Amino acid sequence: MLILTCPYCGVAADETELTPGGEAHLTRETVGADDAAFEGYLFKRENPKGVHFERWRHAYGCGKWFHAARCTVTLEVFGTYPAQTTEPPKDIRDKITAKRPGWSWRDFG
Amino acid sequence: MSDILVKIHRAAPYGMITLRGDLSSTALQKAATDAAGVAFPETGMCVFEGKSGLSWMSPDELLVLMPHDQIQSTLAQIEKALNSTHFLAADVSDARAMFTITGPHWRDVLAKLTPADVHPDSFQQGHFRRTRLAQVPVAFWQSSADTVTLICFRSVADYVEGLLVNAGRAKSNADYF
Incomplete structure (x- = not known):
């Protein structure tokens, strides 16, 4: 069971109180983007074994979107942070x- | 009846106004506290005095509670106080239902239905918890030592009542808290 602390209301929300929003920190390619960039935005996703960054919405609570950093193997949550940012x-x-030396995720790590 | 663990009461219609805006603005804080006659709630908390209260719903939303016959006057008061600022005040009383669950085992009853932590260490008087009760969204707060008040959408009130009555059967007492 995944428990994430909503950075807006401070509630330790159970997975079932949240709506998953997929991968975090995607750049929305739009008019003027080349085909490769647009393909990346539409289809290319990380599928890591380990550190991952995701978007979640506190649907049964304050209703706000936020980001979560967690490990897909152990379900350890490294932290949650507000949605108003383009990078962790x-x-x-x-x-x-400190916990996963040598980690990498996209261009981070 | 001896089969009943907690008393579940569906309250008469209650006045509720949703107030959305910048909660950090002093104008909005003053309008809310003047309307409800209570102090401004901190994040995740609620403040009650008598029948009026303020509840923190989200970073940009408050719920103002008051007796049903004061809705229009309170709404007018808020609108007058916040005139020319960016805000929303809406009477949502008809959209909501309210229950009180009374009895020493109210935590056991709630814990069967919600993923929220209702342990006395983490949920006390003053806390306002928006969460899920079985399949529907609800919010609840402890209104006295052995009473918890719960609000939900009126469209699911019969469902919520059924859940609470079923979880409140004496023979199903988990007796954990």
């Missing part, structure tokens, strides 16, 4: 580095 904040990345 430094404190979250430092926490992951």
Whole structure:
């Protein structure tokens, strides 16, 4: 069972109170993007064994979207952070580095 | 009846106003506290005095509670106070139903139905928890030592009542808390 703490209301929300929103920090390619970039935006997703960044919505609570960093193998949650960012904040990345040295996810790590 | 573990009461229609806006603005805080006559709630909390109260719903939403006959006057008061600012105040009383669950085992009854942590260490008087009760969204707060008040959408009130009555049967007492 996955329990994520909503960064907006501070509630430790059970997985069933949340709506999954897929991979985090996607760049939305739009008018003017070349085909490869658009294909990447539409179809290319990470499928990591280990550190992963995801979007979640606190659907049965405050209703806000937020980000979560977790391990797909152990379900360990490294941290959650608000949605108003385009990359994982430094404190979250430092926490992951402390627990999973040598991790990488897309261009991070 | 001896089969009943907790008393479940479906409350008469209650006044509820959704107030959305910038909760950090002093104008909105003042309008809300003036309307309800209570202090401004902290994140995830609610404040009650008598029959009026303020509940923190989300970073940009408050629920103002008041007796049913004061809805229009409270709404007018909020609208007057926040005139010319960006906000939303809507009477949602008819969309909601309210239950009170009374008895020393209310935590056992709730814990059967919701994933929320209702242990006395994490859920106490003053906390306002929006969560899920079986399949529907609800919010509840502890209104006295052995009473919890729960609100849900009125369209699912019969379902919620059924859940609570079933979980509140004496023979099904988990007696955990």
